[in-house]
Amino acid sequence: MTALTLNHVNKTFGKGIAKVEALKDVNFNAEQGEMTLILGPSGSGKSTFLTIAGSLQTPTNGEVLINNENIRHLSAKKREQLRLNHLGFVLQSYNLVPYLTVKEQFKLVDKVKKNGNLSASQLDDLLKLLGINQLINKYPDQLSGGQNQRVAIARALYPDPEIILADEPTAALDSAHVEEVGKLFAQLAHAQNKAVVVVTHDLRLKAYADKIFNITDGVISREK
Template sequence: MEPLIKTVNVHREFQVGEITVKALRGVNLEIKKSDFVIILGASGSGKTTLLNQIGGIDQPTEGQVIIGGNDVSKYNDKELTEHRRSQIGWIFQFHNLIPSLTAVENVQLALEMMGVSKDQRKRSEEALIAVGLEDEIDRFPAQLSGGQQQRVAVARALVKKPQIIVADEPTGNLDKKSGKNIVDLMVKLCKDEGITFCVVTHDPTLSSVADRLLIMEDGVLYETKEKYAEFGIVR
């Protein structure tokens, strides 16, 4: 079976004045459908840059990014926008909810941006129920806890029915208990809905839930016991 996500010799360079920053250095990666993958690394290691390649926010300087058999590294801006809109759900460290909209209205906004007009409210309510917020559907962000706000963000990604959800430090702004609840929720959605999750974090305690654990260091991916040991992880 072909992998859902495949990167082939992906390099990403940025020019900062006269200095060339090599954020990704020949990354080769294959991820199967319904895998829960964690990419662990320090700040500046390149993990978010890799996530941006998969999510269609950025394109490589060199190499291929293949999603569902399509080489998205060759997409033009219009094709990339459609890829992000229809195939990818995003969860960020900060929930980025609109304060003047209720939970369900924030989720509905994702459908409006996709051009989905039918059953917006119903689908959005179903997504909020799936993340355990059936009693908070009509509450505003200020009326929710930090963990609940992040659950709305998960519902916003889920409502699109994407193949892939990419999460950039999704627990970074939460206390330990709320963070664990969010991770447990994402794992459940991965298994129940068949969604592939790519999660980047600097927190090694999250590694135990991963189907695949990858270490990013200086733009290079590792999947070895020796690298795990450097983070105090035994797998």
């Protein structure tokens, strides 16, 4: 099933001489059971694409459908529910809460979304897989960039979302951890039928992708 659709999406920032066309007539589908990679250099529109696809930003024009539902017609509250119950975001800025330990970051998710999150043993397995299970009592500022990045990945996956949207999830990781994250994303798609969409400039992730697109100056084209 198609999890995510963008039809003729444009996004423009600013006006006149300051005008930036961040996305230009983007047409895109992401399917359940597939890991889709969108590769592009800095400033090409990756974060704009991902945040629009995840309804965190609205397009200037064009349509976004999540699980075949046109989100334009949803109230702000319904959109929030949709994000909470169906989407997992790994944002470029990690978005961890600075005054909570790693363990408490997950407890916070439990407060906001009460059902359907990973069990304690599933979370433990995930933390072990990502090599961060020894760090659960530490605060974000006690961790390296790569450790925080892996905590952010685990936090995004903890609510067991059907659609995973990840922005540069491996930028701070060494090759061994890139391999773990690449395999994990592919496995979530193939074994758990999730739709995984990753925007990045990290070519190391190509090995794990079912479909590859390029984005240049806001224009998306299919590579594989």
